[in-house]
Amino acid sequence: MENKTAKQLEEELLYSAKPVAELQPDTVALAEEFCRGYKQFLNESKTEREATALSTRMLQDAGYQLFEPGRRYEAGEKVYMVNRGKCVLAATIGREPLSAGIHMNMSHIDSPRLDLKQMPLYEDGGLALFKTHYYGGLRKYQWTAVPLALHGVLYKAGGERVDFCIGEREEDPVFCVTDLLPHLSREQNERTLRNGIRGEELNIVVGSLPIQDEGAKQKVKLFTMQLLNQQYGIVEKDFIRAEIEAVPAHKARDVGFDRGLIGAYGHDDRVEAYPALLAEIEVQSPRFTTLCVLTDKEETGSNGTTGLRGDYVFHFVQQLCAGQGADYVSCLMASKCLSSDVNAAFDPTFPEVNDRRNCAYAGKGVVLTKYTGSGGKSDTNDASAEMVAYIADLLDEAGVVWQIGELGKVDQGGGGTVAKFVAERNVDTIDIGVPVLSMHAPFELVAKTDVYMAYKAFAAFAAAEK
Numbered sequence: 001m002e003n004k005t006a007k008q009l010e011e012e013l014l015y016s017a018k019p020v021a022e023l024q025p026d027t028v029a030l031a032e033e034f035c036r037g038y039k040q041f042l043n044e045s046k047t048e049r050e051a052t053a054l055s056t057r058m059l060q061d062a063g064y065q066l067f068e069p070g071r072r073y074e075a076g077e078k079v080y081m082v083n084r085g086k087c088v089l090a091a092t093i094g095r096e097p098l099s100a101g102i103h104m105n106m107s108h109i110d111s112p113r114l115d116l117k118q119m120p121l122y123e124d125g126g127l128a129l130f131k132t133h134y135y136g137g138l139r140k141y142q143w144t145a146v147p148l149a150l151h152g153v154l155y156k157a158g159g160e161r162v163d164f165c166i167g168e169r170e171e172d173p174v175f176c177v178t179d180l181l182p183h184l185s186r187e188q189n190e191r192t193l194r195n196g197i198r199g200e201e202l203n204i205v206v207g208s209l210p211i212q213d214e215g216a217k218q219k220v221k222l223f224t225m226q227l228l229n230q231q232y233g234i235v236e237k238d239f240i241r242a243e244i245e246a247v248p249a250h251k252a253r254d255v256g257f258d259r260g261l262i263g264a265y266g267h268d269d270r271v272e273a274y275p276a277l278l279a280e281i282e283v284q285s286p287r288f289t290t291l292c293v294l295t296d297k298e299e300t301g302s303n304g305t306t307g308l309r310g311d312y313v314f315h316f317v318q319q320l321c322a323g324q325g326a327d328y329v330s331c332l333m334a335s336k337c338l339s340s341d342v343n344a345a346f347d348p349t350f351p352e353v354n355d356r357r358n359c360a361y362a363g364k365g366v367v368l369t370k371y372t373g374s375g376g377k378s379d380t381n382d383a384s385a386e387m388v389a390y391i392a393d394l395l396d397e398a399g400v401v402w403q404i405g406e407l408g409k410v411d412q413g414g415g416g417t418v419a420k421f422v423a424e425r426n427v428d429t430i431d432i433g434v435p436v437l438s439m440h441a442p443f444e445l446v447a448k449t450d451v452y453m454a455y456k457a458f459a460a461f462a463a464a465e466k
Contacts, residue, residue, distance in 0.1 A: 017361065021449055023401055024399075028448075031448040032259075034452045035448045038252075038274050038275075039262060039264070041274045042265070042270055046149070046245075046247045046248075047152065048086045048087075049153065051109035052082060055294055058277065059090050059277075063078060064078045064281075065077070066080065067079040069322075071323050073323060075093050076092070076093060077093045078092050079091050086296040087293070087296050088294050089293050090277070090281075090292045091289060091292070091316075092286055092289065092290045094289035094290065095285065096289075099331055102289045103286070103461055103462060104290075104293065104337040105276045105290070105337070105338045106340060106422060107294055107340040108297075109270060109294045109295070112440045113136065114133075114135065114148070114245065115133050115134070115243070116242065116246070117133055119236070120132070121239070123220045126220060127207065130206050131200075132177075132246060136299030136440065137415070138440050139440065140196070140199065142442055144177045147175075147248070148204060148247065149166060149248070150166045150175060152164045154234060154238055154242035155242070156241070174249045175205060177197075177202050178205060179197065248443065250265065250443070255445055259448075260449070261448070262445070262446055262447075267439075267444040267446050268341075268342045269433075271434045272340035272341060272434065273340075276294070276454075276458050277292060277294065278455060279292070282459065283462040283463055286463055291313075295418065298417070309421055314332075314425060329426075332427050336429075337423075338431075339417045339422060339429050340454070342436045343367045343406075343407060343435050344360065345359075345360055345436055354408055359406060362445070362446070362450065365401035366395075366403075366433065366453040366454045367402070367403055367405040368391060368404050368432055369433070370383045371431075372414065373415075374413060375414065380416060380420060381419035381420040386428075391461075394461065394464055398456060399456070400453055432454075434446050
């Protein structure tokens, strides 16, 4: 029996994740190039509607055809479907029949933000403001004193659609939620961090000049409304028919002297949506039919007609099966799914919330997350050993640098993804994604090498031969 040194034994028997840049130095340049497109995607799709529209254009440019229910599609054909302007599905028909299963990749394109209330505009203290209702699990204090842009859609009486996007161009005005000055914040300082800013205090300043008419009762509000009417032809009642979101006005930026990180709004979860979409577009003649889903409403529980608690994705699969004469139930039983969503990256400033042995690190590759949930694995999909083994082997064979992760210490908190909603349809599902620093903040951080490894992982899954 060969006598091995401790170093040899460590290399053979022990495991620790290493940085992508250390394991594959050439990947740094590839990641840099890949992330140029990703940053552009972030800048052009700050809402789920914008992400859907941009993704649809990318699919059309790549030759995808609008899905026709009832039609039989042959191997290699590429189809897409849009759900209510907020979700997009894209599929490439595989060489195997649908009864052999589908390789599904599910990501979401909604992000935490401030939604305008349905009657948002009011005047107080010589200012015009918008009332908001925050969307998703954001930390409210982070959204004060930050330049904001308004994105969305509004329908006037009679059905005419008006699109909003104000605050993104250099010449545009921006908007802002105010906060107290430190000199007068003694009582506010006594609040808990959670309630340092309350939901009803997230009011956006949108105007300050009065209308030049002494007969007006609310001069600043009226002048603001007059400007909106002149530019968009709307009246105050039209806000009832609107979906307008306030999002950070800044662009995606490189972070660090080495430019190894990207800082931006909306990494969660467009950092998976973009590489998943590209992997789908690039796959040719796969063995198994591929299905890329960019969905809505994950940040609020995946409810409604555009969330994955609903049936829109599985109605699409049913219609695909019907066109091919395949059994829908057999298709789901044989399918596999990547629930492509972010995980928390270890933050050395706040080390106490993580188990260092089981958390993810920025720069060490894409993260496999066997389970999410909270406490005793409550409200989660817990991927089987077989599914973990399948994906781990697939990634290793494709040269993908990956790591394992969990969402903090057992009793620290927790969260969830769309994985459980897919798994409940009897589809083997596992969470995979990019580790994020400052998750759900207006400016989140990810490592470029991790984004690229996510793309490589998704491409390997789409092209898998087993």
